[in-house]
Amino acid sequence: MLSPDDFEKRYPPEKLAAELPDAPISSLRSLQYLYGKLYTLATAGGGQFAPYLTPDAASNLIDTGDSLIVVRVDLSGSTPRLAADNERGAVWVTKYSDDRVEKVGHCKYAAARGIDHSITHQAGRNSKPEKLARYAKERLTKWAVDDEVQKVAADHEDGWIIDGLAALSEDEAALDTIERRVEEELDGESATALLTVQVRTQEDGEYQWPGTLDVFNEAMRGRKLSKLVTKNKATNSSGDATDLVSGASARTVGTSEDPQNYYLGKQLEKFPGLDIEEAWRTHPISEDAAVTVMNAETFVEACTYRTFGTKVYYLPYFFGRSPPEETYELYRTLYRAVVEDGDGTTPVEDAYDIFGGTEIEDRLRFYVSAVMPHQMSRYDVFGETLNGRLLYPRELAREHDRVVSSSGAFNADPGVTTPEREEWTAPLPTNEKWDLLVDSGERLSSISTGWYFFQTFAERDDTDADADDPRIGALVSVLSGDSIAVETLLSEYVDRIIAESDDDEGNGFPFFLVASQFAQLCALAKDDLDMLTTSSAAREPITHEPTYENYELDSLETMTIADGGDPATAKLESFIENTPALKRNGGAVTDEQSVNNQRRGAFLLGALVGAVGNYQEYHEERSTTLVDNFPVKSLSQSRIKKVAQETVAKTLTYTRERKRQTGGFPGTLFEHLVEELRKTILDPDPDEWALDTDDLRFYYALGVTYGMNDRRETREQTTDSQEAN
Structure with a gap:
């Protein structure tokens, strides 16, 4: 294959423009055709027969010993015979070299028991001499007498050349000579080789390679x-129709191969009720275009990768x-993908390295899909689109890093520094050991490989991949710019939270997992990306971008002074008002009893459970806390009231104990949470809530995470914690 520099030299602008289609890319087939054309130009060159040749099929044999076995036939006389000259004789064993690639005119047929389409045939690796001798004889006994070859011979002016080979195939003495000479030349050694034929058509003329003779081509x-x-x-799935690649009238074929195995006779989900004989009507592609499309396979495969059991x-x-x-530039990209295959990066990352930030990035598009094989020749295709852009995964990566590094929801120091040098924690935790809770700098890789969703969605066995795996759908949506249903996210998040909570290792509530999920939800909700959707008006606020950048220290200081110096109330108020799904009067229903109020109630209940649970663990030294008593899987509409009553009662009990211990503890423990919960959870009564169970459980879990992280720290504690991480 030509290097990018050599490709540009071989095909200057005018010459290249003449070789390429005039129409823009409008379908997968036209994109495959472009790839196939570039590959053909880079390997076999131009010309009528170039798309049919496979010069790279035996590229590993170039310049290796005994890699080309040539049967030499003299057709210049009245009777076909083997060459008898003293220099090379009937069989010539030589070296396959670059200057002989075009001369042999090799066309590989990828079939276990078939001969190659060309008279030149590629043998298997380290074939024994007797097997190579058989292949050499089959150039005459199989290829020359093949029905399709004979059809061409009957209509071609030089068909007599093929007929001469066919006649020689009946000469047992000649066949014995070929067998004997191959074995003598190889001297008992196995070899990996191409086998071909040279013919002489005129007395005293040169022996000609098959690639130079039109009748062989x-x-x-x-x-x-x-x-x-x-x-x-199929017996003959072909007919005259409009070629879907060129738009011209041509003989079209119905059962051609496809680099992605989409348009196969067995692919009935693509073409329900398909009559294989009439496939050329369903998906018409001209003969030459079909062959060119098949040549796209090398470039197509180089731009794929595997994840979640799919390609x-x-x-x-x-x-x-x-x-x-x-x-x-496109050829340079495809060439790099081929030669650097296996370097550990995805095509998404490679495209970013090449085109990210350049002037032509805006014109760059991607065909995006994921394919899951079920059995031979049967596949499921996910999220197919021609309008993928590097913008989508790149901007999601940037937004996620921004959310965890500088937004008020995760900012490590968003609170107020008091004269006692105390700091209040951020609403949600970060942790250097959790990929989704730090500005990793490698987020694009995480997104493109699917690791981004693997960390937050319900776990599955990838060895038994499911066609309905939502991780695949989410990945394809992000790559292609489509939207992900909020319902899917909440369902997957809750399933993962429950599974982690039930883990036999006893790690307790998945504190950092929930924070990771929420960071992901915030990033996906960025308005410019438009990656979240919902069919429910009640869940519409979840799809909106949070505004935590408004969570400013100056306003917190003002609010803190107003409420007596406690920053916890200010932090809670700011978090709620900057989270669209929790914001007051932000619900989707028309009356005052909005779903947002219910969601906020679930969040506040979780926050109080988390805060009391922390108090029990660190002040009461209890091994089992409210967080354990009221796990996420136990929460439902019917249990909300009971859990709220028991949690508030437990809070008041600890408040009384604290007052006895201190002799003057003012107010109520976690008063900012208790008061907000009382106002929210009683109006309407939880028995009348319309909140979906997954919705309720996720925001309850988010609240637990908030409550467990809601504390005041001294500067020394903060430093020690950072060093420990």
Whole structure:
């Protein structure tokens, strides 16, 4: 394959423009055609037969010993015979080299028991001499007498050349000579080789390679085309129609191969009720276009990667009609993907390294899909789109890092410094050991590999991947710019929280997991990205972007002075008002008893449970706390009132004990939470709530996380905690 620099030299702008289609990319087929055309130009060059050749199939044999075995046939006389000259004789074993790639005209047929389409055939690795001798004879006994080859011979002016080979195949003495000479030349050694034929057509003329003779190329083309109309038990799935790639009238084929296995005869979910004989009507593609599309496989495969048991396709191209200068850049990208295959990065990251921040990034588009195989020739295709952009995963990565590093929800020092040098914790925790709770600098990799959702969604066994796996749907949505249903997120989040809480290792409430999930939810809700959607007006506020950047120290200081010096109330008020799903009067229903109020009630109940649980653990030294007594899976509409009553009662009990111990403890423990909860949870009565169970449980879990993190720290404690992490 030509290097990018050599490709540009071989095909200057005018020459390249003449080789490429005029129409912009408008379908997967046209994108595959472009890839196939670039690959063909870079390997086989231009010309009528170039798309049919597979010069890279035997590239590993170049410049290796005994890698080309040539049967030499003299057709210059009245009777076909093997060459008898003293220099090379009937069989010539030599080296396959770069200057012979085009001469042998090799066209590989990827079938275990079939001969290659061309008269040149590629043997298996380290074949024994007797097997190579058989392959050498089959150039005459199989290829020359093949039905498709004979059809071409009957209509071609040089068909007599093929007929001569076929006639020689009946000469047992000649076949014995070929067998003997191959074994003698190899001297008992196994070899990996191409086997081909040279012919002499004129007395005293040169022996000609098959790639230089039109009749051999036409026969090769005929054999390959025959396979495009007879797969999957079709007899002749072809007819005249409009080629979907070029838009021109042409003979189209119905059972051609596809680099992504989308348009197969067995792919009935793509074409319900498909009649394989009439497939050319359902999906018409011309003969030459079909073969060119097949050549796209190397580039297509280089732009894929595997995750969650699926193969993700992320195929770059430029929007509209690309000038040669952009095509050079595309080729450079595809070439790099091939030669750097296995370097550990995804095509998403590679595209960012190449195009991120450049002038042409806005014109860059991607075909995006994920494919899950179930059995041979049967696949499920997810989220197919031609309008993927690098913008979507890149901006999500940036937004998530911003949320955890500088927003008021996770800012490590958002509170007020008092004269006693005390600081109040952020609403939600961060932790350097949790990928989603730090500004990692590698977020794009996390998103593109699916690790971003693997950390927060319910766990599954990837060895038995499910076609309905929501992690796959979420990944494809992020790559393609589609929206993810909030209902899916909440369901997955809650399932994961419950599973982690029930873990036999006894790690307790998944404090950092919930914080990670909420950070992800905030990032996905960014208005400019538009990555969240819902079918319910009640959950509409969850899809809106939080405004924690308004959580400022100056306003906190003012609020703290007004309420007597306690920053906890100010922090809670700010967090609620800057979280659209919790904000007062932000519900989707028309009356005052909004769903937002109910969601806020679930959050506040969780916050009080978390705060009391922390108090029990650190002040009462209890091993089992309210957080354990009221796990997320136990919360339902019918239990809200009971849990609230018991939690408030427990708070008042600890308040009385604290007053006895201190002799003058003012107010109520966690008074800012108790008062807000009382106002919220009684109007309406929880028995009348309309909040969905997943919605209720997630915001309850978020509240527990908030309450467990809601504390005052001294400067020394803060420093020690940071050093421990």
